[in-house]
Amino acid sequence: MCGVVGVVSKQPVNQMIYDALLLLQHRGQDAAGIVTGQNGRLYMQKARGMVRDVFRTRNMRALPGDYGLGQVRYPTAGSADSEEEAQPFYVNAPFGLALAHNGNLTNTEVLRQELSRVDHRHINTGSDSEVLLNVLAREIDLASDGLPLQAEDLFRAVRNVHGRLRGSYAVVVLIAGHGLLAFRDPYGIRPLCIGVSDTDGVMVASESVALEGNGFRLLRDIAPGEAVFVDLQGAMRFQSCADSPRLNPCIFEFVYLARPDSVLDGISVYQARLNMGETLAQRVISVMPPSEIDVVIPVPESSRPSAMQLAWKLGRPYREGFVKNRYVGRTFIMPGQAVRKRSVRQKLNAIAQEFDGRNVLLVDDSIVRGTTSREIVQMAREAGARKVFLASAAPPVRYPNVYGIDMPTAAELVAHGRDVEQVRAIIGADALIYQDLEAMKRAVRRVRDDIDTFEASCFDGCYVTGDVDAALRGAAETSDDPPGSGMLALQGQAQEDGRP
DSSP states (O other), X not given: OOEEEEEEOSSOOHHHHHHHHHHTGGGOOSEEEEEEEETTEEEEEEEESOHHHHOOHHHHHTOOSSEEEEEEEOOSSSXXXXXXXXXXXXXXXXXXXXXXXXXEESOHHHHHHHHHHTSOOOOOSSOHHHHHHHHHHHHHHHHOOSSSOOHHHHHHHHHHHHHHOOEEEEEEEEETTTEEEEEEOTTOOSOOEEEEOTTSOEEEXXXXXXXXXXXXXXXXXXXXXXXXXXXXXXXXXXXXOOSSOOOOOBTHIIIIISOTTOEETTEEHHHHHHHHXXXXXXXXXXXXXXXXXXXEEEOTTTTHHHHHHHHXXXXXXXXXXXXXXXXXXXGGGSSSHHHHHHHHHHHEEEOGGGTTTOEEEEEESOOSSSHHHHHHHHHXXXXXXXXXXXXESSOOOOSOBOSSSSBOOGGGOTTTTOOHHHHHHHHTOSEEEEOOHHHHHHHHHTTOTTOOOOBOHHHHOOOTTSOSOHHHHTTTXXXXXXXXXXOEEOTTHHHHTTOO
16 A cells, blocks of 8 residues: 555646645655656655655755656565665656556566566566566557657557556556656556646546645546546546456555545545444444443544444444544554554553543454554553453454555464454453444445445455465465454353343
8 A cells, every 4th residue: 555646737746746645644654755857857756754754845846847746655565674665666768757656466576577588677676666667668668659659659558568467556657758647457456536726737646635635626536447648738638448447446445544535436435434333333233232332432543433423323422532643653554563563552542531430342443463452452441441342343354465455464464363252352352343344345335336346355355356376365264253254252241141
């Protein structure tokens, strides 16, 4: 999961890109980069760190031009510690290309070998994005027929790229002296949208919030398999470049990754999370009386809409019981388990009066590694809670994600190979309630009912691209509890009371 943005305008774009990256900072905190174009030249600044740390006044002055792109990085391939793997990546032939990529390729090693053996192109890092750039550069070189570069040449190249790549990719490319190219994989796994401004500017970005924050009006989402070329005058050309595209958006975007004020593929993230709260409330009601719950408290930030709606449906008080330190990043996307664990208590502090002597239902967006959940449950107990129930707005995460979310191995997932009771014991809660997978899909689909399928592999083990190794697909099938079952573990009380 990274955040990408690209702009063509009639005024300098460095500040617009910087502001957009700030709005996309939640999508990646490891590194940031900007490249701009002016008079046929490209200018680049990138480094490890947050946007505010990577770009100083002197850096911004060294980024002239009225077209450019940027990225905030969250590493899922390559090294998180390598300065060289910060994006954008650049190659000087053909034409001069700079690329920013959100997603993850699943056939990187095959492509790397092809590039070396057949295309005679050298890859200098472990990043799949550098591989993607060189595949694209090779295909543009083959598809173009001299100057000027035509949009049809680029669309032909993207079609060939789709034929070679596997996995997820939302891509923005700067072509020196020509304009901006953006395209999305044929499954539309990672989001990408386009907007326009009143001054004839065009912006593409991972989330609509980046457009709106810069005064751009959301035009639409780039469709699966579609490419758009924006020339230096701001003229847009669209073309579908895939034979059988179909929309399979990543459902984890709506659970956690995206900002609640964004709209992805026509779906309000905020409304989707409200709906998840309703379905989760139905699950809670079906297994335990709401009267057993004294107060509903969200785990900030992503779970707030779900927790508010759940509390309303249960008829129980909603309270803010944790204060978040906004200067600590999102623990889920921090590199390294030790860093994540240490950051939980730096990030959150409990308000004791909301916990003291109460049966508390904590609501979180999801439970991935279990590190944060275990620490938060312990914090609630230390603050005086009599009982601590935990509800997850998402089903158990049991399978690795290979499409750009940092769930690379099943061993990292607390629900891998365990039933809900075992997870509950590890986390230390008095009860653990999971969302049902089909109910979650229905909750998101209520906002846009023409989406048939979602990419939900971390929950159901179904990889939509069809090329994921069978050993990886079956890595988490040792669990006694089927994926998406949404079982409740309540230390035997459910059975004693005759409830399901």
